[in-house]
Amino acid sequence: MSNRFNRRRFLQTTAAAGLTAAAAPAIPRTPRRPVVIASANGLTSTNAEGVSCIEAAFVKITEGADVLDALIAGVNIVELDPNDASVGYGGLPDADGVVTLDSCCMHGPKRRAGGVACLKGVRTPSLVAQAVADITDHHLLVDEGAQRFARNMGFEIEDDLNTDRSRALWLEWKRRTDPEHFPDPESRAEAGYRVGLQMVAEGKIDPEHYYGTINCSGVNASGDVCGVTTTSGLAWKIPGRVGDSPILGAGLYVDNDVGAAGSTGRGEANLYSLASFLTVENLRQGMHPKDAGMAALQRIRSYTVDARLLNEAGEPAFNVNFYVLAKDGAHAGVAFYGGEGRNYAVCDNNGPRHEPIEGLLGND
Numbered sequence: 001m002s003n004r005f006n007r008r009r010f011l012q013t014t015a016a017a018g019l020t021a022a023a024a025p026a027i028p029r030t031p032r033r034p035v036v037i038a039s040a041n042g043l044t045s046t047n048a049e050g051v052s053c054i055e056a057a058f059v060k061i062t063e064g065a066d067v068l069d070a071l072i073a074g075v076n077i078v079e080l081d082p083n084d085a086s087v088g089y090g091g092l093p094d095a096d097g098v099v100t101l102d103s104c105c106m107h108g109p110k111r112r113a114g115g116v117a118c119l120k121g122v123r124t125p126s127l128v129a130q131a132v133a134d135i136t137d138h139h140l141l142v143d144e145g146a147q148r149f150a151r152n153m154g155f156e157i158e159d160d161l162n163t164d165r166s167r168a169l170w171l172e173w174k175r176r177t178d179p180e181h182f183p184d185p186e187s188r189a190e191a192g193y194r195v196g197l198q199m200v201a202e203g204k205i206d207p208e209h210y211y212g213t214i215n216c217s218g219v220n221a222s223g224d225v226c227g228v229t230t231t232s233g234l235a236w237k238i239p240g241r242v243g244d245s246p247i248l249g250a251g252l253y254v255d256n257d258v259g260a261a262g263s264t265g266r267g268e269a270n271l272y273s274l275a276s277f278l279t280v281e282n283l284r285q286g287m288h289p290k291d292a293g294m295a296a297l298q299r300i301r302s303y304t305v306d307a308r309l310l311n312e313a314g315e316p317a318f319n320v321n322f323y324v325l326a327k328d329g330a331h332a333g334v335a336f337y338g339g340e341g342r343n344y345a346v347c348d349n350n351g352p353r354h355e356p357i358e359g360l361l362g363n364d
């Protein structure tokens with residue numbers, strides 16, 4: 001995935017908002033620096049004006065917006081981007097061709113959280129998750145209940161969130177895995193997984209879009225920490241499957257005293273360890289974000305014992321990524337496997353950019 005860091009565009013954006021160093025009394029001069037981090041699509045996906053998630057969120061934070069409001073405005077750009085097949089509108093659908101979306105958010109200072117799972121028909125599930133946090137006493141609404149809640153809140157409900165592209169890819173997958181030929185469910189599941197990976201290897205699906213997802217966390221100059229994760233989940237999943245993204249402690253965890261962690265990649269592996277929670281607990285013990293995330297990956301690695309999930313070296317045959325932000329602004333992106341094109345997105349006073357994800361098990 002190319003690094004589309006465009007410093008000139010960022011300076012134009014921040015200049016318009018009065019944020020450049022020369023004309024920027026708006027940048028808070030405190031010991032803490034505002035920072036927004038995200039999975040790589042937080043910089044590669046942009047709106048019609050060419051503004052990415054992390055730029056939009058960072059500018060809003062430096063203008064004094066609530067940190068969670070700013071982050072959600074940022075991820076809305078990715079949710080609405082038809083070219084990002086891992087999140088929101090145009091996300092890769094389930095095995096029946098239906099796009100179902102998962103999201104959760106956490107507001108550090110307010111100690112509030114909300115999530116939605118298996119939500120159909122709403123392009124911006126992160127906004128519904130925020131509404132769950134803000135105006136209900138619950139943490140998670142699912143499927144029809146989540147959709148009814150969204151309708152009652154005034155969200156537009158659409159019949160189908162597929163784009164021509166996501167529908168064509170689903171049809172191709174169906175063609176290759178014709179269930180009529182796989183009456184035994186185990187073989188069918190195996191074929192579904194194998195063909196999905198084959199389509200990734202052929203370049204039809206971006207590897208980062210197979211498990212999809214954007215996670216985005218931010219901190220402002222006062223040290224308020226928030227986070228949001230939003231996804232269309234695993235491509236071609238069994239209808240009703242919910243991954244780690246909307247589950248607090250798995251796809252996202254925020255503690256305003258400490259920092260935030262969120263994840264993309266194989267949700268089933270992360271769910272077994274609640275590794276975002278574990279990462280934040282590691283931060284609490286004083287670990288640097290990189291070490292905190294690596295220790296959580298070690299936990300997942302030690303729990304991965306199923307032969308079908310191991311490669312020839314006996315290591316996990318899949319990737320899980322963590323994006324870790326400490327309250328003081330220190331951050332890291334870690335995964336089982338790093339290497340060429342494996343980045344996370346960062347925006348601070350130095351502008352938006354991709355930084356390399358560090359691999360626990362090297363590069364692939």
Ligand code: GLY
Pocket residue numbers: 211212213231232233234242243244245263264265266267268
């Ligand atoms: N991490 C996204 C998912 O597994 O659904």
